[in-house]
Amino acid sequence: MSESLLKMENVDTFYGSIHILQKVNLEVGVGELVCLLGGNACGKSTTLKTILGIVKPKAGTITFAGEDVTKVGTPGRVKLGMAVVPENRRLFAPMTVLENLKLGAYVRGEADPADLERVFELFPKLRDRQSQLAGTLSGGEQQMVAVGRALMSRPKLILMDEPSMGLAPKFVEQSFEMISNLHKSGVSMLVVEQNANMALAIADRGYVLQTGRVVLTGSAKELSGHEELRKAYLGR
Amino acid sequence: MDYLGQQLINGLTLGGVYALIALGYTLVYGVLQILNFAHGDVYMIGAFLGFFAMTWLGGPLAPTVPVALMLLVMFLIAMMGTGLLGIVIERFAYRPLRNSTRIAPLISALGVSILLQNGALLIFSPSIRSYDTSSYIPSTLGFSVGELTIDSVRLGVLVLSAVLMILLTKWVNGTQVGRAMRAIAYDKDAAVMMGIDVDRVIRWTFFVGAALAGAAGVMNGLLLRGVSSGMGLIPGLKGFTAAVIGGIGSVPGAMLGGLLLGVIESLAQGYLSTNFADTITFILLITFMLFRPNGILGRPMMVKV
DSSP: OOSEEEEEEEEEEEETTEEEEEEEEEEEETTOEEEEEOOTTSSHHHHHHHHHTSSOOSEEEEEETTEEOTTOOHHHHHHHTEEEEOTTOOOOTTSBHHHHHHHHTGGGSSOOHHHHHHHHHHOHHHHHTTTSBGGGSOHHHHHHHHHHHHHTTOOSEEEEEOTTTTOOHHHHHHHHHHHHHHHHTTOEEEEEESOHHHHHHHOSEEEEEETTEEEEEEEHHHHHTOHHHIIIIIOO | OHHHHHHHHHHHHHHHHHHHHHHHHHHHHHHHOOOOTTHHHHHHHHHHHHHHHHHHTTTTTSOSSOHHHHHHHHHHHHHHHHHHHHHHHIIIIIGGGTTSOSHHHHHHHHHHHHHHHHHHHHHHOSOOBOOOGGGTSOTTOEEEETTEEEEHHHHHHHHHHHHHHHHHHHHHHHSHHHHHHHHHHHOHHHHHHTTOOHHHHHHHHHHHHHHHHHHHHHHHHHTTOOBOTTTTHHHHHHHHHHHHHHOTTOHHHHHHHHHHHHHHHHHHHHHTOTTHHHHHHHHHHHHHHHHOTTTTTOOOOOOOO
């Protein structure tokens, strides 16, 4: 693995008195695409929330871009270079595509026209739809806005929460292709996904989470060939 | 016809003031879904601050600076002062209750309202002050179009409220803080994920909403309404009514609601009876609450996927 970008060490997270994450260790290197796999309610979303600082861990440390961010709030972490493509995209539906993109650059102050241009080059469709309300776009287009919005802050790491969720099958493939292309262009990513097959096909490495613990980790190749994982998640 | 025209001008002037008050309700409701019932008293404090600024600059009979400068200082002090008051109210009366039941901030708001009213009564004494506008802005100064006349104070109030509304619209639509405010109103959790500092945006919202109420307080003072500790109650309720009529949470709605309410009231005063105006306002409030709670421009509650 290359130089470390994000590192969770022995992280314990609680919701009230319920112990959700138990001694989670997870790392993403610069330029890596890491996937976090697991079934329903295994703690995937909590892991993302803990990384983003929306939920504070009770124990353990989180290091990002060389800084201990365990006590840093979400705005501070976004400023340091985290960006998220939330589950179900969570666009600001009554606002235009352009406004959604500009909000992605919130921590940078006003949006840089060069960043907007880069998003439009990546997703030419969005250029024509700039002034359309985000809520009126198709699922695939909304996904583009959500990814574009994340890119607007010039992130060091993009966190993706269930990119295949709620998309029609043809968009799911497009979505993973888009993620793979972004990765190839040098963006580091942590992708949380239930669809283990799809995720492992494009990832470098993966972690498998079960009831709040990391039960398996390895390269995408190793995990794809893993007997138990295949039985549990890959359905073969 | 001229009588009607005159009533319309009066109505728009009054409506501009209501709109400025209504905007504060709507902005705060948008980001926090709470009804800031201390807002009318913030307006009252604004009227007092404007009055004291005027006294500080020599008073209505012997201003020590040009009248235009005096007016500017009156508005600036009132708006800055109420804006900061808005931030303080949010910090101590609402933020500690951010994650509690919906009724808690409402009760807190009524508490702040009582505190401000009685505090003003105690500190400023019960005497009713007057801006005595006619001693430094001659009432003969005015504009006539045909038989219609609009005196300069009314015209000034009308123009200034329009300018403030245009500036507010630009702020809401064209700045990062304004965009962030709308984002929070729609989906607060997603706004947090964008790195938006929600507390900071909420502070801004309270500052701007309260400053507009402060300006409205000075305007009504200039229109020769008596300045006293209880003066905020009725305009506060009318601003709230205007916000409901336009659709609470909607910025253009608050403006439309304010102007409409002003015109309706003015027509009621002109054609029915002066005493009937308030009754009509609150009949309107109840009617909208019952039959169109989303107001004219408010959108029905959207189901979030």
